[in-house]
Amino acid sequence: MTVSDRWLLPDGVEDILPPLAGQIESLRRDVMDTCQRWGYQLVIPPLIEYLESLFTGTGHDLELQTFKLTDQLPGRMMGVRADMTPQAARIDAHTLGHEGITRLCYAGHVLHTRPRHMLTGRTPIQAGCELFGSQSAEADLEVITLMLESLRVAGLARVHLDLSHVAIFETLTAEAGLSKETGEAVFDAVARRSVPELDELLGHCPEGSAGARLRTLATISGGPEALARAREVLGGASGRITGALDQLDRVAAMLSENYPAVSVGFDFCELRGYNYHTGLVFAAYAPGHGDAVGKGGRYDAIGRDFGRARPATGFSLDVRALVALGGRPGRSVGGIWAPADADPALDGTVAELRMTETVIRAMPEEQGVDPRSRECDRALVKRDGQWVVEYLG
Numbered sequence: 001m002t003v004s005d006r007w008l009l010p011d012g013v014e015d016i017l018p019p020l021a022g023q024i025e026s027l028r029r030d031v032m033d034t035c036q037r038w039g040y041q042l043v044i045p046p047l048i049e050y051l052e053s054l055f056t057g058t059g060h061d062l063e064l065q066t067f068k069l070t071d072q073l074p075g076r077m078m079g080v081r082a083d084m085t086p087q088a089a090r091i092d093a094h095t096l097g098h099e100g101i102t103r104l105c106y107a108g109h110v111l112h113t114r115p116r117h118m119l120t121g122r123t124p125i126q127a128g129c130e131l132f133g134s135q136s137a138e139a140d141l142e143v144i145t146l147m148l149e150s151l152r153v154a155g156l157a158r159v160h161l162d163l164s165h166v167a168i169f170e171t172l173t174a175e176a177g178l179s180k181e182t183g184e185a186v187f188d189a190v191a192r193r194s195v196p197e198l199d200e201l202l203g204h205c206p207e208g209s210a211g212a213r214l215r216t217l218a219t220i221s222g223g224p225e226a227l228a229r230a231r232e233v234l235g236g237a238s239g240r241i242t243g244a245l246d247q248l249d250r251v252a253a254m255l256s257e258n259y260p261a262v263s264v265g266f267d268f269c270e271l272r273g274y275n276y277h278t279g280l281v282f283a284a285y286a287p288g289h290g291d292a293v294g295k296g297g298r299y300d301a302i303g304r305d306f307g308r309a310r311p312a313t314g315f316s317l318d319v320r321a322l323v324a325l326g327g328r329p330g331r332s333v334g335g336i337w338a339p340a341d342a343d344p345a346l347d348g349t350v351a352e353l354r355m356t357e358t359v360i361r362a363m364p365e366e367q368g369v370d371p372r373s374r375e376c377d378r379a380l381v382k383r384d385g386q387w388v389v390e391y392l393g
Contacts, residue, residue: 154323
């Protein structure tokens, strides 16, 4: 590397500069404050962990997204987190070990080996909430509602929410008798809505068979009519599938009643994530943005690998993407410019003002600088022996 290109960063990795950095931090605080007002307690998981913790209960795609390195002390393999949900599950199951309901929230950088979407980089800032200890539909509704409230705080006026249920896919693939490898390939094809790949993977399936139902289900999405069509396609299916469809119906009805401005639909290809979900899953979309702005669902299996199986549901957001989509305003001009004078009275005035105001003290090299170029609309000036704040003309 030559001196001229030492400033280069890896593809998908970039600095976050003013004023964007301030906007992102402001939204991060607002989202975390919102979650804490709902009773979610803040946790700060470590950036790196042993691979066994990061991958527990998850699918192969999370492993592919994780950067790996060797701990020089014990020689064990570690990973830089690509998702914070498994970390929250470890904290609940092992570190805290509380009985009953536990609510946790978090926000921080994650690192991906490659961008998950053309609109994202490799260092998203993930924020999210996780609710442990409840299998109820009320728990699912709470995390979805909190996600919608967080999106409102971010300034997204219009949101579309897609609902699905992993149990439907899991039951159909089990009934179809697919091998683990074929099941994973079918999962990937369904998530990408690739019907030609499904045709190739499933082969000829008799009408009414699990494979035929799975292929048809992958083409169904939309509003209430999509759920009705799914019930028609899955007529006579197992009780687990019927229960999943009933749960989707109930949650959609509650959301439509509480959030009439939110468009609620059903997409049976909505299986995105890291393959650890076990029940109701959801994803929120904003107009003009191709990737989900928020997503989550139920994942009751992760805690088992930490020795304490717990029902769990949660969601995550990409804070940086939300800033761009929500049109969050930057910090308004409003600081106070203080001269570089060596005056104890000025020092005291600056210290007092900084309790509630932004005060920028000039350096000796900044004599003659226009304070407005430093985002100040006021200045400290000496009048009759007293330092006072005056608005700039």
